[in-house]
Amino acid sequence: MVFVLMGDGEYQEGSVWEAAMFASANKLDNLIAIVDTNSLQAIGKTGDIISMEPFTDKWKSFGWGVCEVDGHDCGTLSNTLTNIPIKPGTPTAVIALTVKGKGVSYMEK
Numbered sequence: 001m002v003f004v005l006m007g008d009g010e011y012q013e014g015s016v017w018e019a020a021m022f023a024s025a026n027k028l029d030n031l032i033a034i035v036d037t038n039s040l041q042a043i044g045k046t047g048d049i050i051s052m053e054p055f056t057d058k059w060k061s062f063g064w065g066v067c068e069v070d071g072h073d074c075g076t077l078s079n080t081l082t083n084i085p086i087k088p089g090t091p092t093a094v095i096a097l098t099v100k101g102k103g104v105s106y107m108e109k
Contacts, residue, residue: 001030001084008037008055017062020091024063029085033064033093036071038100059093071096 006016023031037055059066065086069076077096086092101107 001032002028004031004033006033006035008035020059020062020064023091027089028091029065029087029089031091032081032084033091035093035095036098037095038071038098056095059095063090065090065092066095067092068095068097071098072102 020033056066056068067080067086069080071077077094080094084092099108
């Protein structure tokens with residue numbers, strides 16, 4: 001298995017979607033993209049800069065198996081990653097919904 005960990009702000013780059021198309025076209029079902037989806041990037045909220053919604057549907061349209069999980073729930077993440085690929089013959093995108101700074105009151109969001 002090959003794991004790629006990325007943030008949702010990176011998905012405004014064309015090279016990311018080119019790689020996503022390549023992986024799907026070549027049926028790379030050993031490729032797992034874990035997307036830390038906290039709706040923030042370096043200069044602000046991702047939705048205020050360039051909205052990527054519906055995010056999950058975009059991945060599906062590129063031919064990936066997709067699931068959304070609570071990125072703070074280690075048990076759910078472990079279970080999800082144990083059952084890869086989600087759809088045989090396709091790469092998998094795990095959309096990990098998170099809150100930046102979770103658990104530290106003055107840092108959350």
